[in-house]
Amino acid sequence: xxxxxxxxxxxxxxxxxxxxxxxxxxxxxxxxxxxxxxxxxxxxxxxxxxxxxxxxxxxxxxxxxxxxxxxxxxxxxxxxxxxxxxxxxxxxxxxxxxxxxxxxxxxxxxxxxxxxxxxxxxxxxxxxxxxxxxxxxxxxxxxxxxxxxxxxxxxxxxxxxxxxxxxxxxxxxxxxxxxxxxxxxxxxxxxxxxxxxxxxxxxxxxxxxxxxxxxxxxxxxxxxxxxxxxxxxxxxxxxxxxxxxxx
Amino acid sequence: xxxxxxxxxxxxxxxxxxxxxxxxxxxxxxxxxxxxxxxxxxxxxxxxxxxxxxxxxxxxxxxxxxxxxxxxxxxxxxxxxxxxxxxxxxxxxxxxxxxxxxxxxxxxxxxxxxxxxxxxxxxxxxxxxxxxxxxxxxxxxxxxxxxxxxxxxxxxxxxxxxxxxxxxxxxxxxxxxxxxxxxxxxxxxxxxxxxxxxxxxxxxxxxxxxxxxxxxxxxxxxxxxxxxxxxxxxxxxxxxxxxxxxxxxxxxxxxxxxxxxxxxxxxxxxxxxxxxxxxxxxxxxxxxxxxxxxxxxxxxxxxxxxxxxxxxxxxxxxxxxxxxxxxxxxxxxxxxxxxxxxxxxxxxxxxxxxxxxxxxxxxxxxxxxxxxxxxxxxxxxxxxxxxxxxxxxxxxxxxxxxxxxxxxxxxxxxxxxxxxxxxxxxxxxxxxxxxxxxxxxxxxxxxxxxxxxxxxxxxxxxxxxxxxxxxxxxxxx
Ligand SMILES: Nc1ncnc2c1ncn2[C@@H]1O[C@H](COP(=O)(O)OP(=O)(O)OP(=O)(O)O)[C@@H](O)[C@H]1O
Ligand SMILES: [Mg+2]
Numbered sequence: 001x002x003x004x005x006x007x008x009x010x011x012x013x014x015x016x017x018x019x020x021x022x023x024x025x026x027x028x029x030x031x032x033x034x035x036x037x038x039x040x041x042x043x044x045x046x047x048x049x050x051x052x053x054x055x056x057x058x059x060x061x062x063x064x065x066x067x068x069x070x071x072x073x074x075x076x077x078x079x080x081x082x083x084x085x086x087x088x089x090x091x092x093x094x095x096x097x098x099x100x101x102x103x104x105x106x107x108x109x110x111x112x113x114x115x116x117x118x119x120x121x122x123x124x125x126x127x128x129x130x131x132x133x134x135x136x137x138x139x140x141x142x143x144x145x146x147x148x149x150x151x152x153x154x155x156x157x158x159x160x161x162x163x164x165x166x167x168x169x170x171x172x173x174x175x176x177x178x179x180x181x182x183x184x185x186x187x188x189x190x191x192x193x194x195x196x197x198x199x200x201x202x203x204x205x206x207x208x209x210x211x212x213x214x215x216x217x218x219x220x221x222x223x224x225x226x227x228x229x230x231x232x233x234x235x236x237x238x239x240x241x242x243x244x245x246x247x
Numbered sequence: 248x249x250x251x252x253x254x255x256x257x258x259x260x261x262x263x264x265x266x267x268x269x270x271x272x273x274x275x276x277x278x279x280x281x282x283x284x285x286x287x288x289x290x291x292x293x294x295x296x297x298x299x300x301x302x303x304x305x306x307x308x309x310x311x312x313x314x315x316x317x318x319x320x321x322x323x324x325x326x327x328x329x330x331x332x333x334x335x336x337x338x339x340x341x342x343x344x345x346x347x348x349x350x351x352x353x354x355x356x357x358x359x360x361x362x363x364x365x366x367x368x369x370x371x372x373x374x375x376x377x378x379x380x381x382x383x384x385x386x387x388x389x390x391x392x393x394x395x396x397x398x399x400x401x402x403x404x405x406x407x408x409x410x411x412x413x414x415x416x417x418x419x420x421x422x423x424x425x426x427x428x429x430x431x432x433x434x435x436x437x438x439x440x441x442x443x444x445x446x447x448x449x450x451x452x453x454x455x456x457x458x459x460x461x462x463x464x465x466x467x468x469x470x471x472x473x474x475x476x477x478x479x480x481x482x483x484x485x486x487x488x489x490x491x492x493x494x495x496x497x498x499x500x501x502x503x504x505x506x507x508x509x510x511x512x513x514x515x516x517x518x519x520x521x522x523x524x525x526x527x528x529x530x531x532x533x534x535x536x537x538x539x540x541x542x543x544x545x546x547x548x549x550x551x552x553x554x555x556x557x558x559x560x561x562x563x564x565x566x567x568x569x570x571x572x573x574x575x576x577x578x579x580x581x582x583x584x585x586x587x588x589x590x591x592x593x594x595x596x597x598x599x600x601x602x603x604x605x606x607x608x609x610x611x612x613x614x615x616x617x618x619x620x621x622x623x624x625x626x627x628x629x630x631x632x633x634x635x636x637x638x639x640x641x642x643x644x645x646x647x648x649x650x651x652x653x654x655x656x657x658x659x660x661x662x663x664x665x666x667x668x669x670x671x672x673x674x675x676x677x678x679x680x681x682x683x684x685x686x687x688x689x690x691x692x693x694x695x696x697x698x699x700x701x702x703x704x705x706x707x708x709x710x711x712x713x714x715x716x717x718x719x720x721x722x723x724x
Contacts (some may be wrong), residue, residue, distance in 0.1 A: 048679050051671045072678040082679055088672045091695030101690065139693070143311040158680065179388070 001026040001197040007058035009046045016042040016125030018222035027194040032201045034219030040201045041085050044168045048082045071228050077109040083155035085171045090142040098142050127160050132183045148175035156187040167201045173207040185210035205233050218244050274331040286331050292397045303428035306419040313422055316585040317614040318554050328461045330430045332369045343548040371435045371451040393438040397465050400436035415498040415533050420695030423494040423529040434464035439474040447706055450479040463494035470505035477508040479707055494529045503538025510703050512711055514551040525553025532559035544571040546702040548711045560589035563597035570599040573699040578611030587616040592628040601632040605694050607643035614646040621658040636666040637695050
């Protein structure tokens with residue numbers, strides 16, 4: 001689904017990604033773990049085309065195209081979705097209005113009929129309910145004053161409505177209470193259809209017990225240093241990152 | 248970076264900058280009694296009007312141009328301005344209105360032709376110094392409503408004009424009001440009789456066309472007891488390299504139980520990216536709630552002009568009367584706006600609401616200046632003010648100057664202010680959700696303004712939204 005090859009990227013003058021190689025297989029759940037500050041979020045930003053990150057070398061192949069030169073919104077329209085580690089607040093922009101505009105943009109791009117306001121509200125309410133969200137979050141400002149956990153649920157809500165193909169989840173499990181973790185995991189599992197691909201960034205094993213990853217990759221100092229299966233997580237949990245030997 | 252993209256979006260051109268080719272009568276630049284005599288004669292005014300003009304000029308000559316605002320501009324040479332310009336033929340019916348003028352209004356989306364007239368909206372079209380056409384006048388007359396140009400009112404309804412003109416904005420109120428009192432050329436006059444609810448939106452569309460002229464219009468609206476009127480004002484001007492002066496005066500009188508809703512969409516030419524050209528807009532707007540339970544509501548969307556100096560105000564004299572001010576002011580490129588309101592609480596239990604939204608982009612400078620004054624007798628007076636500023640990029644500025652003067656201990660006054668910025672992170676978030684930069688900026692700006700837009704009559708809310716898109720986006724047109 002996505003082939004990242006020898007990716008180098010800078011934030012400002014500082015090189016953060018130092019030759020990332022990562023192959024994400026269609027329909028599979030990949031997990032990315034690594035120490036704080038190693039560059040995991042920077043990798044997701046490079047994939048979605050964030051202003052802060054400039055790619056200096058390498059390619060990100062996706063659906064037969066190199067994403068590196070593609071505008072950020074086009075990458076999103078092509079089905080790349082990132083649940084941000086810290087979703088930003090946009091006060092004044094109504095949550096439902098925003099998400100409908102996003103959905104309509106995608107529908108338009110694909111030449112599909114645009115979901116109208118009434119249909120959309122029904123859809124959004126149904127998803128919000130499944131995620132155990134307070135109904136008033138639909139009409140509030142986008143992430144405006146949302147708690148950490150509410151923001152994460154809102155990201156999952158957007159994912160479920162936009163139905164993306166390549167899903168990047170950056171610490172979706174951080175700061176979630178037990179019920180929220182379950183609700184969010186169920187949301188992720190609902191999206192698994194053997195076609196969609198996931199890259200789940202996490203520091204904890206907990207969420208993995210719900211979503212059952214296929215592959216685990218270890219990230220260090222701007223590179224993927226080891227690829228393996230779920231057993232890698234157990235090694236990490238018991239012995240820490242120093243036990244990981246570079247491939 | 249997001250900032251560069253936003254600048255690109257904002258750097259698009261003014262859409263209404265065309266000029267109309269008409270033969271105009273105009274007076275040589277300069278200001279003197281002779282010029283006033285010329286204007287007065289052109290309009291067939293009675294002697295009393297000319298006398299008042301001359302008195303105003305004498306007062307103005309003794310006054311100084313005010314410089315207390317945040318605005319910076321080249322000194323205005325009042326002797327280099329032409330104070331009267333009008334299409335050659337003074338039209339009596341639409342057939343006589345110059346084709347080019349009709350076409351100009353069509354281009355502005357305001358057809359004056361009987362067949363195409365806007366439904367439910369009566370229009371007074373003011374072109375440079377004269378009103379060229381007022382629609383639906385007859386239909387309104389049946390209800391006793393007077394809707395005509397101020398020039399016509401001076402001749403036809405002298406008692407009303409003499410009683411109310413200068414009663415809210417005295418001749419010598421301020422420098423620009425005095426100038427207007429001397430040289431005002433046209434504008435709209437509205438009288439709504441007792442107990443009548445005006446069945447349609449009334450509106451005036453001001454167009455400056457001639458070069459080197461100023462536009463000095465005067466509007467007077469009287470809502471008699473228990474009546475209601477919603478009035479809208481729109482304006483635009485051609486794109487020119489020199490600055491043009493617009494110094495208008497608006498007076499509103501709301502009697503007992505009457506309500507006046509006054510909405511403005513101001514889209515004068517803003518000047519180019521170097522601050523060259525554009526309208527200097529120095530406007531005095533004031534309304535008085537004369538009787539009990541009267542209500543005056545000002546809503547303004549200010550997108551144009553190179554300089555805006557404007558403080559629509561309410562004098563809340565009647566007990567339980569209500570004043571409202573809802574404003575969106577956007578400044579980009581080299582535009583400067585110093586705008587706000589004054590709420591003067593004189594009567595008991597008077598209430599006022601102020602919602603001001605300032606948007607600054609590029610080199611734009613936006614100042615809110617608001618005065619809330621509670622007189623000793625205004626027990627139970629209440630005010631709520633909210634002033635929000637939105638910054639786009641890092642080269643613009645927003646300033647807030649709230650002034651409070653309360654002389655009654657029972658008054659409740661609340662003031663809230665916020666400043667926010669459209670950040671790269673916000674635009675990035677929206678782009679990651681399929682919403683491109685232009686749409687993202689527009690979405691955030693609309694979200695920021697929605698409380699004010701909600702106050703506009705529907706047709707005008709649509710126009711205001713489109714105008715904001717035009718000001719903010721490059722793609723429309
Ligand atoms: N805007 C920025 N300006 C300067 N440095 C930055 C910026 N964003 C990230 N960095 C730096 O880049 C490095 C990688 O950050 P990144 O957020 O990608 O780490 P991470 O692996 O996601 O860490 P965590 O597990 O704590 O989320 C860090 O040293 C961080 O300080
Ligand atoms: Mg991170």
